[in-house]
Amino acid sequence: MKKIIKFGEDVEGYNIPVLNEREVRAAAGILFLMMFISLMQILFKGNFVYIKYGITLFLTDFIIRIFINPKFSPTLIIGRLIVGNQTPEYVGAKQKKFSWIIGLVLATTMFVAMVLFNSYGPPTGIICLVCLIFLFFESVFGICLGCKVYSLIYKEKAQYCPGEVCDVKSRQPIQKTSGIQLLIVIGFIAFIALTGFLFKADFSKQPHKMFGETEATVK
Numbered sequence: 001m002k003k004i005i006k007f008g009e010d011v012e013g014y015n016i017p018v019l020n021e022r023e024v025r026a027a028a029g030i031l032f033l034m035m036f037i038s039l040m041q042i043l044f045k046g047n048f049v050y051i052k053y054g055i056t057l058f059l060t061d062f063i064i065r066i067f068i069n070p071k072f073s074p075t076l077i078i079g080r081l082i083v084g085n086q087t088p089e090y091v092g093a094k095q096k097k098f099s100w101i102i103g104l105v106l107a108t109t110m111f112v113a114m115v116l117f118n119s120y121g122p123p124t125g126i127i128c129l130v131c132l133i134f135l136f137f138e139s140v141f142g143i144c145l146g147c148k149v150y151s152l153i154y155k156e157k158a159q160y161c162p163g164e165v166c167d168v169k170s171r172q173p174i175q176k177t178s179g180i181q182l183l184i185v186i187g188f189i190a191f192i193a194l195t196g197f198l199f200k201a202d203f204s205k206q207p208h209k210m211f212g213e214t215e216a217t218v219k
Contacts, residue, residue: 006069008093018090018160019070026079029139031058035132052115059107065100092160099146106131
């Protein structure tokens with residue numbers, strides 16, 4: 001039973017239970033895609049069916065992760081299959097559990113409000129946005145926002161963080177950002193704003209079918 005009900009896995013060379021960060025990021029990407037599609041259905045079609053299914057699956061997955069074992073989580077299993085040929089990157093399970101508990105609380109709140117009581121409003125919208133931000137940062141940047149909250153609340157130092165951010169005190173030369181690079185980013189943002197201002201009317205035009213009849217042809 002202890003082998004079944006457990007959080008994290010024992011790996012030689014690590015003195016605490018760990019998880020494979022690559023699997024975690026893959027699973028976060030799967031959940032992000034699912035919730036993002038559900039949100040788009042609400043915004044553009046007013047369809048809440050997808051989000052109700054998504055919340056239920058999200059909550060079920062996190063219950064399995066936290067109260068049974070992450071290795072039995074459906075999304076983590078799919079993530080393992082996807083990144084199975086990549087070298088594992090081990091991270092401490094303790095801070096991940098704290099982060100996932102935050103996710104569980106958010107998912108439970110959404111489940112009660114939207115599935116059980118069939119209601120929505122600003123609170124559910126904010127919670128959904130927070131979940132998407134957490135999942136996006138995890139899957140795209142490899143940044144566990146919940147783990148950062150863990151470090152702020154608990155005085156003990158988190159072990160085996162993604163990218164060794166717990167241990168690295170100074171950036172390597174390849175990681176440093178120069179003033180020119182920062183100016184490029186600022187210029188790029190200005191370029192986006194200028195493009196939106198100058199070409200707003202052109203970009204707003206409805207496109208015609210590439211191989212169909214154009215508006216001019218119909219007339």
